[in-house]
Amino acid sequence: MESEPVSPISEPDMATSIAMAMAPSSVPSTPPPQPHRQPPSSPPLPTPTILNSPPIDLSLYLVTSSSLLPPGRTLEATVEAAIKGGVTVVQLREKALDTRPFIDLARRIHAITKSYDVPLLINDRVDVALAVGCEGVHIGWDDMDYETARRLLGPTAIIGLSVSSLEQASLAAATTCDYIGVGPVLPTPTKPDASSPLFPSGVRDILASISNTRPLPAVAIGGISATNVQSIVYKSRPHAATPISGIAVVSAIIASDDPESASSDLLTRSRNPPPWAHPPPSQTRIFTDFYLPLILSHAVTTIRTIKEHKPLVHHITNAVVKPISANVTLAVGGSPIMSDVIDEVASLANISPYSGCLINMGTSTPADKALYAAAISENNQAGKPVVFDPVGAGATGMRRDIVTWMLREAGYVDVIKGNEGEIRTVAGQGVQMKGVDSTEAGNLEEMVAVVQEVANRERNIVILTGPVDILSDGTRTVLVRNGHPLQGLITGAGCALGSVLCAALAVSREDKLSSCLAGILAYNIAAERAVAGSRSTITGDVKGTRRPGSFAAAFLDELYEVTEMCLRGEETWTGAVNLEFR
Numbered sequence: 001m002e003s004e005p006v007s008p009i010s011e012p013d014m015a016t017s018i019a020m021a022m023a024p025s026s027v028p029s030t031p032p033p034q035p036h037r038q039p040p041s042s043p044p045l046p047t048p049t050i051l052n053s054p055p056i057d058l059s060l061y062l063v064t065s066s067s068l069l070p071p072g073r074t075l076e077a078t079v080e081a082a083i084k085g086g087v088t089v090v091q092l093r094e095k096a097l098d099t100r101p102f103i104d105l106a107r108r109i110h111a112i113t114k115s116y117d118v119p120l121l122i123n124d125r126v127d128v129a130l131a132v133g134c135e136g137v138h139i140g141w142d143d144m145d146y147e148t149a150r151r152l153l154g155p156t157a158i159i160g161l162s163v164s165s166l167e168q169a170s171l172a173a174a175t176t177c178d179y180i181g182v183g184p185v186l187p188t189p190t191k192p193d194a195s196s197p198l199f200p201s202g203v204r205d206i207l208a209s210i211s212n213t214r215p216l217p218a219v220a221i222g223g224i225s226a227t228n229v230q231s232i233v234y235k236s237r238p239h240a241a242t243p244i245s246g247i248a249v250v251s252a253i254i255a256s257d258d259p260e261s262a263s264s265d266l267l268t269r270s271r272n273p274p275p276w277a278h279p280p281p282s283q284t285r286i287f288t289d290f291y292l293p294l295i296l297s298h299a300v301t302t303i304r305t306i307k308e309h310k311p312l313v314h315h316i317t318n319a320v321v322k323p324i325s326a327n328v329t330l331a332v333g334g335s336p337i338m339s340d341v342i343d344e345v346a347s348l349a350n351i352s353p354y355s356g357c358l359i360n361m362g363t364s365t366p367a368d369k370a371l372y373a374a375a376i377s378e379n380n381q382a383g384k385p386v387v388f389d390p391v392g393a394g395a396t397g398m399r400r401d402i403v404t405w406m407l408r409e410a411g412y413v414d415v416i417k418g419n420e421g422e423i424r425t426v427a428g429q430g431v432q433m434k435g436v437d438s439t440e441a442g443n444l445e446e447m448v449a450v451v452q453e454v455a456n457r458e459r460n461i462v463i464l465t466g467p468v469d470i471l472s473d474g475t476r477t478v479l480v481r482n483g484h485p486l487q488g489l490i491t492g493a494g495c496a497l498g499s500v501l502c503a504a505l506a507v508s509r510e511d512k513l514s515s516c517l518a519g520i521l522a523y524n525i526a527a528e529r530a531v532a533g534s535r536s537t538i539t540g541d542v543k544g545t546r547r548p549g550s551f552a553a554a555f556l557d558e559l560y561e562v563t564e565m566c567l568r569g570e571e572t573w574t575g576a577v578n579l580e581f582r
């Protein structure tokens, strides 16, 4: 995250005494040690007549709430520990305090923040900020209006505004405020009167909406913790617009028994790209017809790597498809394990350098959410891929709720794979599925647009399976016109594709779209070969089929054959590939 310089404030001079009171504090001659903090990026302002505030480092913004302190801890000790851990701004937000004790507490906290050269802002109360002489305030839309606050506090004070909607973003951008607090990102018990959660995609829309008028420095706030911070920072980053400058938290630091470690952990995670992040487009394969030979050659290499590394595929899947999923995983060279035990997910995510987790919602109940959350979190932290199959997503309200929760709150899934009805549901369209099978038959161009939209929103890979499979990472899109209708007549053939995708990503994640394409191609060409009949490299037989029962067996055989060819470096099977790049 980059720290944005604050725009010049062109207010007229204010009453000197007020401005003096709000001038940034001077740095003590011998500041205490600051293990995680960088030196201030510009010297403190000598007089209040200078109209430019120094840049504020919003990287890790602590908002206080004494009511959340663990028993025996003081706010003073917590704030100091948090600053030592890397907090760059402190906001005193003490809703229960009357004016006199609020000012007393603010003076004590300011003495600490000043000694570390960290700005102290006061929540809502311009009068308290003036009384204490701290660096500024944070105000919402029910508090004193911005222009009055600016007039009282003077041009050099830091003033932040809350933003919960596009409308508030545009109002804030029309002021000379120094930053915005955008939230709540997720539901949070810390602020029961907060408006509806924005989720990372809402934060992204807000940042994008002001990017052409006034790209204000922004912190995301609400429900942010060590486990979700990377996902929030990653997913909230807009394309071609300034990303958030930092994160603001209350409970993740204030309620911690070790606020110094909690702060340094949050700062490290928020600054470092998550292990599952997409590489920039310049580092991924170019998807055009010209590069087809390279794309196919890479597909062969990916499948060969599955055979070589035998990745563990942790299936959290429905009972109906477990046998075919295990058989398909074995046929492509992976190692399947079926486990729905929450206590095992951490071990399974870390058991091997080559592993991944497939979450299939076929027979989900709300009680499974804890298992899904743990599996996603452990695999995210281990940098292992998660493939999500939202089976029957549009069939019932319960399934829709699980899907919404999975994508908004549970963490990051690398791939969402589903049929048309499922992907439309994930996109937020009010599709009513009759069961797990898609009854939609939309226009291809529109389906391509839906896939691209969800991939952009989730910043992951989205795969819509059907007569034509559509894959996209939001930037590159490819249509696969391979496969056979008999695949639709075998229970679990769709679900078991998730096993292959997971195995491919477990061994090759530098370009996730290419890895998924490799898995789909091997899978669909195997289906075509099962119907057409091919000469077995093992027995020499040629035997095709047009009936589902024998197709199931022939399909497994061909999947094995195709992937064994890859192991030998043979690319002939790719001659049947039929792709269209968009």
Ligand SMILES: Cc1ncc(COP(=O)(O)OP(=O)(O)O)c(N)n1
Binding pocket: 061, 063, 091, 093, 123, 124, 138, 139, 140, 141, 143, 160, 161, 162, 163, 180, 181, 182, 183, 191, 219, 221, 248
């Ligand atoms: C950094 C930051 N962003 C938003 C808020 C919310 O402020 P507000 O809308 O004034 O609500 P209360 O905090 O007063 O409940 C904030 N405090 N800090």
Ligand SMILES: Cc1nc(C(=O)O)sc1CCOP(=O)(O)O
Binding pocket: 063, 093, 162, 163, 181, 182, 183, 184, 185, 188, 189, 190, 191, 194, 195, 221, 222, 223, 224, 248, 249, 250, 251, 252
């Ligand atoms: C103070 C505040 N403002 C919010 C907003 O959406 O404007 S959410 C919030 C509370 C954030 O607390 P926690 O980090 O414990 O979830």
